[in-house]
Amino acid sequence: MSKKILGLVSLMIVTIGLIGCSIIGNIKGDDKDISVDEEMETVEASKNMEEKIVDNDDLAITVTQKYESGSRIYKEIGYIVQIINRKSDTDLEITISDMSVNGKKNKPLWTTTVASGSKLKDEIVWWVGDKSDKYNPNVKTIKDLKNVKGTIVVSDCKTSSNIGKYKINIK
Template identity: 65%
Template sequence: MQKKFLGFIVLIIISAGLIGCSIMGKNKADAEDISTDKEMEAVENIKKINQKLVDNNDVSITITEKYEVGDRIYKEIGYTVEIVNKRTDVDLQVGISDVTVNGKKNNPLWSTVVSAGSKSNENITWWVGNKSDKYNPNVKTLEDLKNVKGTVVVSNGKTSANIGKYKINIK
């Protein structure tokens, strides 16, 4: 009886050891999987700024922050812009063209319509990731977004008639 009991205890100890090794091996494999997915780590970086780009009788456009969100494979980098439509009679369409970043041509996305007499917060966005190099060859991180020059184009939201073009320089 004692031999059976002792054999049973030995069996439990061996089983516990095997189960423990199995769990440790699984956790090690999980840790390796996580380390290979570093590209999927979330990125979120926001820097508050206050730079007036345009301020006249028609429109006021101010950059309020510089941001970076997404992951290491696919993310957005850009500026949050506050647009105030000072005109009460017409919706304004606002966009950006002829953009360079540190001297290289870029194609950020930004076009919006702001209703008459209202304000809106919008984003000027550089997409970073799959096939973005041909549009934004030198913007990969928030630090790359410097010495941004271009033209803000403001037009009538219904007729597309030109209201103004304004050269900008974002530092």
């Protein structure tokens, strides 16, 4: 009985070893580096800026940077924003609507929550990879973000009641 168990354990060890070697061989055998794939040409660029788009007793939102990141297949272009919730008793939900870039309607992605009395860095994102023309027809590079207009909508997280709407114009 113990010879059978010993034989079975030995067979399992040899099998696991062969499987492991096979996996390592496949990994080492693939010489093509996918990071240099022509379809995945990566772009990263940024431009520092400092533009207050909302500043009142309750809330401050400042655009600190324009950025571009990704590849031709999936690329993000947008703004990095610093948000300060000056309310000490209310968590805020912040969204963006009615956006246009250089006069053309766009649909960037942005909804965030900022806890009462705290700061947060977040991103307003235009997705400009494959099949994005429907949402952002005129934004292809960081240089295209000009004359950006829209509305920032601020709500109370608990009650969803509207706290304010702020028209913005980012140059």
